[in-house]
Amino acid sequence: MFQTNQLLKTIMGVSNAKPSLDSMLATFDRELENFQTLVQPDSESKPRTAFDSPHLTFDDMYMSRLTLPQILSFLPVMLPLRMRMSQSARMYDGKFQPPHSLASPEFVAALENMARSAGAADIRYVRVPRNTIFQHKGIPNEYAVIITVEMDEDKMSSAPSFDAFLEVAKGYGNLARIGNQLAHFMRHSGFAAYPGTALGGLTDYTHLAEIAGLGAIGYHGLLITPNEGTRLRINTIYTNITNLPIQTENEHLWVRDFCAMCKKCMRGCPVQAIYEQPRPRGDGGMQCIDHAACRDYFNQNYGCAICLAKCPFSEMGYEKVKVRFKGNPKAPQFRIPVETLPVVRAVGKE
Numbered sequence: 001m002f003q004t005n006q007l008l009k010t011i012m013g014v015s016n017a018k019p020s021l022d023s024m025l026a027t028f029d030r031e032l033e034n035f036q037t038l039v040q041p042d043s044e045s046k047p048r049t050a051f052d053s054p055h056l057t058f059d060d061m062y063m064s065r066l067t068l069p070q071i072l073s074f075l076p077v078m079l080p081l082r083m084r085m086s087q088s089a090r091m092y093d094g095k096f097q098p099p100h101s102l103a104s105p106e107f108v109a110a111l112e113n114m115a116r117s118a119g120a121a122d123i124r125y126v127r128v129p130r131n132t133i134f135q136h137k138g139i140p141n142e143y144a145v146i147i148t149v150e151m152d153e154d155k156m157s158s159a160p161s162f163d164a165f166l167e168v169a170k171g172y173g174n175l176a177r178i179g180n181q182l183a184h185f186m187r188h189s190g191f192a193a194y195p196g197t198a199l200g201g202l203t204d205y206t207h208l209a210e211i212a213g214l215g216a217i218g219y220h221g222l223l224i225t226p227n228e229g230t231r232l233r234i235n236t237i238y239t240n241i242t243n244l245p246i247q248t249e250n251e252h253l254w255v256r257d258f259c260a261m262c263k264k265c266m267r268g269c270p271v272q273a274i275y276e277q278p279r280p281r282g283d284g285g286m287q288c289i290d291h292a293a294c295r296d297y298f299n300q301n302y303g304c305a306i307c308l309a310k311c312p313f314s315e316m317g318y319e320k321v322k323v324r325f326k327g328n329p330k331a332p333q334f335r336i337p338v339e340t341l342p343v344v345r346a347v348g349k350e
């Protein structure tokens with residue numbers, strides 16, 4: 001057990017008493033100090049959700065129960081993920097000076113082809129509203145490319161399990177790989193490109209993905225899309241390209257009308273962390289779950305994901321749910337407004 005603890009801490013590059021994703025992410029965040037100016041969060045922006053459960057010991061966490069075969073299958077996933085996230089973070093050295101900010105349709109087509117060839121499920125674009133930037137963070141550019149990857153249906157349906165946990169880690173690894181590949185291509189073409197670190201990040205990826213029209217956020221707080229249901233992960237690449245083909249309509253917001261009648265995730269959550277109804281937040285987003293209540297179970301049970309596995313959009317698929325759902329005009333609406341122009345200001349000068 002001691003060896004597992006030490007091994008995971010070494011991979012994460014942290015010196016805490018136990019493995020700490022939050023400490024690892026904090027080392028990536030420090031790269032932001034390389035920038036004179038960053039697009040700032042809104043005064044009402046929420047903080048990034050913490051992964052760590054402060055009062056759990058390592059012995060309480062599922063990681064302490066990993067068997068040797070599980071560790072041996074986890075390492076080839078975890079090591080490349082860690083390496084790719086470090087590569088993403090190193091691109092925030094503040095040195096790249098982009099000569100261009102307008103992309104041709106040919107460039108956008110090549111970017112999308114590259115994303116799909118590399119394994120992305122989808123790719124969209126957004127002008128990042130300041131209310132989606134986490135408190136005390138900032139981003140180098142105000143536009144973003146949003147990419148998603150799909151996770152395996154069988155493996156995710158077994159959640160909470162080691163197989164589902166490993167599949168999630170693979171999803172993050174793929175996101176980091178694709179994000180870095182696309183960012184290098186964008187830079188070689190003369191555009192600014194800063195990939196998010198797949199896990200954690202500087203902005204609320206789910207919120208951004210909904211604004212970009214990829215899908216809708218369900219009552220479990222996860223994105224629901226036509227092809228993947230809830231079996232997906234999201235990453236961003238911040239860029240200075242000002243003429244990306246940004247979609248302004250979202251055809252998926254009916255999903256929350258269905259959620260208002262379904263609430264299967266709420267009933268199935270073992271620690272009742274999912275609210276009966278999402279709560280609108282001051283930043284324009286909505287709070288779907290009590291993260292403090294979710295976190296301990298999550299850290300003790302392979303990252304849980306029961307709410308993902310049991311959602312009808314995962315089990316039955318988006319189209320089948322849509323066909324069967326007749327609409328409910330009385331259902332609550334929590335559509336998230338897109339804020340106007342983000343303002344560029346120096347970090348720490350507010």
Ligand code: SF4
Binds near residue numbers: 220266312
């Ligand atoms: S389980 Fe039901 S209520 Fe929960 S997110 Fe899925 S569709 Fe919505």
Ligand code: SF4
Binds near residue numbers: 220268269272298307
């Ligand atoms: S991950 Fe598990 S504990 Fe957390 S909200 Fe979903 S079902 Fe509940």
